[in-house]
Amino acid sequence: MTDARKWQLLLGIPAVLLLFVFLIMPLAGMVEMSFRTAGSNAPYGDGFTAVHYARVLGDGFYMATLLRSLVTAAIVTLLCLIVSYPLAWHLSTARGGKALFLYACIASPLMTGVLVRNFGWMIVVAIDGPLNASLMGLGFISRPLRVMFTQGLVIMALVHVFIPFMVLPINNALRNINPALSEASLSLGASRLSTFFRVTLPLSFPGIQPGVILVFVLSVAAYVTPALLGGQMVNLMPTLIIRELTGTFAWPFGSTLAIVMSIATLSIVVAFSLLTARLMERVRA
């Protein structure tokens, strides 16, 4: 082994240690917990059983909730992509001070705490809040809309906070595209629209892929925003999991729900990566 190679391994050690202690070990604990029997007067019992998995997979309620979580995350991801792409494009053409200002604007949703941000939404969409007041003032509606505790609001709030995770990688990918490629495409007779779909969009995929994966994973796992803005009316997996873990103290069953959700998410991410692997391979410089 060369010295450089040794150093590379050595440099990886802190991260590996951190991940081992704070990710692998707790995860292993979760897996173990998911096979524990339910306890009476205790969070879990002594024996081992697979009955919780049978219950999650066999019960339509849990499967429907899982599906709702995944679909909600998919909608959030798609909306995020649609909103973020033009933004990323605009950002990728900016230079110097303007670029810096735009970066700050785009990162702004992340600059407030999750509670403050969600209470902000509550005030905005309240029955007598500014949203309803302005819509009624403009004559679009005659009586206030109930926006609070709807899936739509949860989706909107998640899109809002996850935009930076989509914009930044796409912006990066767009900046790496040689501007002469668009010119070449135009000179060969392609319209601006064709140029976008045939050249720019595929070449920005190295930014789209991580953006989509990040936002999807974060959306599936989002807890605070659905809990605060969706309340009891919008049942998503994280809400259920937390309820089991801290509400009824059914740790084994809560763990099972969490593991099932993780596996479902992971499968989708892997499938997405495999489906797009060919394109990624091609566009990688």
Added chain:
Amino acid sequence: MAKVKVKSLTKRYGAVTALDGVTLDAESGELISLLGPSGCGKSTTLRCVAGFLSPDSGDISVNDQSIVSTPSNRRDFGVVFQNYALFPHMTVAQNVGYGLLFRKIPKSEHGPRIENALRMVRLTGLADRLPKALSGGQQQRVALARALVIEPRLLLLDEPLANLDARLRDEVRWLIREVQQQSGTTAFYVTHDQAEAMAISDKVAVMKSGKVANFATPRDIYQRPSERYVADFTGEANFLAARVLDASAGRFRIEVAGQTLDVPGVASLKAGDTAELLLRPESLSLDMDGASPRSLFTGVVSKAAFLGASQHCEISLGTGGVLKLAAPPNTSIAAGEQVGISVALEHAWLMPEVKP
């Protein structure tokens, strides 16, 4: 077949004038080089012609039809870029066939046309490779094929050889010229390399700070340049300050370094003008036995370097000034020697003195 005219093109960026009345024209099938140092406006001119930039004023016409307001995707020009600009996610065949997608050409014809274009640039058997699997020279051939497959009215080449190594540069340069002549495509070729420009062009436009300083055949650019800048840029040159005594029909009697000579020159010169006499090194020869009756000038060798095929010499003249010349490789020359210099006067050239 396209006749291209560029008329009084100007382009400003704030206070900077990038193009200041550029006028050029190309007959059908001609290759025109835009030659100059970086920042002279040659690339800006090309980008205006390609439609990537719109000029502030002036006109560009193809077959006497103005195209200055036509968007670049409707100009029907093939562009070859310095960095090739191949689509990295498409195979060679897809790259070459790209322009066919936007033309009314039946799908069944695409394959043969792509093949044909690749054969023309002598690149076969690589159609299914991705650009990143090709060498620089191969990539530039693909770029050339891609620009030619659409049978463009005009071929625009922006320093197409700048990223290639010296040996490949020669090869691709001749290929470009051959393919351009074979297809009869009118072409504009931007370069900062004078040898490249002279070797492949029908005409060369030497550019200087946003203007065309001289637009003529390679021979005229080199042997009968309009001014010192052009002479300097196109090769080794000696200049001597001269004064016009008498002018008649492009021939001039001048006084230079204490002598009176008859030389050809730029027609606009008049008697009494101060001028500069251009003496290319190859129109000078050394008289080794000191000053002979043929010698026009005498001087002392101040520098001599053996280059293999020739020797580079610098001679300090008694009347002031230095002449550079190439001596035959087998005469022995040493610094400090007293020599005479003969001049092929029919190859001297008188130019107006241009104050910077």
